[in-house]
Amino acid sequence: MRKSLSWRTAAVAGAALVTALVVYAGVRLLSPGPSAPPAPSALRATVGVGQVNVQWPPVDRADTYVLLRDDQVVYTGPQPRGVDATVTKGRHTYRVQASTNGVPSPLSEPVVVTAGDGWGVGAPLVAMLPKVLPAAPKVDGPWRALHCNWQIRPGRNELGPSEHGAGTIGMRYRLVCGANLTVALHAMWFSSKDAVDGYLSRITRDSEALRWNHGSGFWYTAKNEGYLKFDDPKLALIVLGVGRTDHKTTRADFLDLANELPI
Known part of the structure; x- marks a missing residue:
């Protein structure tokens, strides 16, 4: 009788554990993850000697920004500004993307500048x-x-x-x-x-x-x-x-x- 009772107790406990795992997984799947921050806006680009400085207002909830020149990353960091010191002479397009906990925002509207000679x-x-x-x-x-x-x-x-x-x-x-x-x-x-x-x-x-x-x-x-x-x-x-x-x-x-x- 004791062996039968122990087997039934273990079975019930195992079934309860499986049910709990299924419920937990379902909750995880249905729960929304961190939402993407809004796209940065109002970019301002200033052409300097051998470089371009880009600034933008901080984005709500953003912890990281990526500044791109012609789709090439030139700055990654937490500050809402970046310096592109490797720019070359000519016309270039800059965009910024913000992210929160690794979830990226849409890209900002582009800003176009014409840079002078650079290294x-x-x-x-x-x-x-x-x-x-x-x-x-x-x-x-x-x-x-x-x-x-x-x-x-x-x-x-x-x-x-x-x-x-x-x-x-x-x-x-x-x-x-x-x-x-x-x-x-x-x-x-x-x-x-x-x-x-x-x-x-x-x-x-x-x-x-x-x-x-x-x-x-x-x-x-x-x-x-x-x-x-x-x-x-x-x-x-x-x-x-x-x-x-x-x-x-x-x-x-x-x-x-x-x-x-x-x-």
């Missing part, structure tokens, strides 16, 4: 050296009124016998700059530490190692060239070359210019 994908390099490099092409830089142009040119470690060179891309971006026809500066932004070492491998074998105010340097006597690296980990993928435009740079000239740089 595009090279903007992060300029942002890392804001006291040296100009904010945009054809604009005076903060150091010696430096002017720069971006240059498509493979690094030494990217060259090879095939049509694709060495088969790897080591340099993200290169700026070639000059100041008052007296000072030349190359700013090179690499993809990895291996790419930096690969580029400098020949120089480091045949050059004199030295120190400057913000890191290590290499003076390449055979070509009157000097290259600078940074101790700051945030600048570890940047290499600078500085010298005189008349190609008569001396070791002393190189160090003077290096230590003058406002990093």
Whole structure:
């Protein structure tokens, strides 16, 4: 009798548990999830030097915003404003989407602007050296009124016998700059530490190692060239070359210019 009673008790308990799970699942399915916030509105876009600033009123219940330029995400965050520092010259369309707990709103109405010259994908390099490099092409830089142009040119470690060179891309971006026809500066932004070492491998074998105010340097006597690296980990993928435009740079000239740089 006890065994029969225990079996019946267990069966009843099991049935009750199944019923409870079914009811719970039904409630979960029928209960509405978090609703989407309204679409952002009243976007205001201001064109600056090498960038576009976009602002909009906060959206009720929104915890995240996504700013898109021509369907490319240029900002994600909680603030109702974003800066597009990688914009290029020309006509661009901006939209914003808000979200609440991951539930997205409709896209805002577009706002269209015409931007001036900018560094595009090279903007992060300029942002890392804001006291040296100009904010945009054809604009005076903060150091010696430096002017720069971006240059498509493979690094030494990217060259090879095939049509694709060495088969790897080591340099993200290169700026070639000059100041008052007296000072030349190359700013090179690499993809990895291996790419930096690969580029400098020949120089480091045949050059004199030295120190400057913000890191290590290499003076390449055979070509009157000097290259600078940074101790700051945030600048570890940047290499600078500085010298005189008349190609008569001396070791002393190189160090003077290096230590003058406002990093």
